[in-house]
Amino acid sequence: MCSVFHVSRSGYYAWLRRPESQRKEQDKALSRMIKEIHQESNGEYGSPKIHQELRRRGKRHGRKRVARLMRKDGLKAKTAPKFKATTNSKHNLPVAANLLDRDFSPAEPNRAWVADITYIWTNEGWLYLAVVIDLFSRAVVGWSMSERMTRNLVMDAFTLAVQRRNPPRGLIHHSDRGSQYASADFQSLLVRYGAICSMSRKANCWDNAPAESFFGLLKRALVFHSDYQTRAQARQSIFNYIERFYNRKRIHSSLGYRTPYEVDQLKLAA
Secondary structure, three states: OOOOOOOOHHHHHHHHHOOOOHHHHHHHHHHHHHHHHHHHOOOOOOHHHHHHHHHHOOOOOOHHHHHHHHHHOOOOOOOOOOOOOOOOOOOOOOOOOOOOOOOOOOOOOOOEEEEEEEEEEEOOEEEEEEEEEEOOOOEEEEEEEEOOOOHHHHHHHHHHHHHHHOOOOOOEEEEOOOHHHHOHHHHHHHHHOOOEEEEOOOOOHHHHHHHHHHHHHHHHHOHHHOOOOOHHHHHHHHHHHHHHHHOOOOOEHHHOOEOHHHHHHHHHHO
């Protein structure tokens, strides 16, 4: 081979022993960090968010370089199939007007919450998850899980949110028109804490887009890539995603690439 390329044998072996260039060494170190961040996000982050997370950690690298290394290592953001709605809006219970009217950017915490229900399959059967999200920081402030999709599921999620945040009277609570949210018991709970009920228009998922978006993230990053043997296993996995990753570590482009926790803390310190 040396004779074919007209190089000496000694020169060839010297080339083999030559240390890798500094750029390649830096790429290797950067690739390790990228893989670590990608794993921490459960594979949810693509190159834009990984690029921003690197900056948050004091590592300033070009976005194109990050994307190139991710392609080289076969890393990309997870995708998920579409999923159907779970709530039953075919009932004769009273429904509220859409007071929120897609105003998803309140100026203060605890001014407007959105709520919704989704489902997770396990080998023991369905597990239903209800969440309450504060639109100011996009933090999940309340959640509840159960094998049954009843009014108690949404009441427990709202009660936890109230216990954690102690919102002022006049809070807008927005949901779809599901029977759980329209039930007399849940409506009484809203009245007890001075919350004002708002509901999406019929068959209009965009009126509750932030809640739909959260469930999309959860399923894309976690649920559709998990094989839950038991409901208990699913509960623990979802708890970890909400409380340990989403609220405290996941950066949002809509929040200036900060986490819900950071946005809440900045407001409290102001």
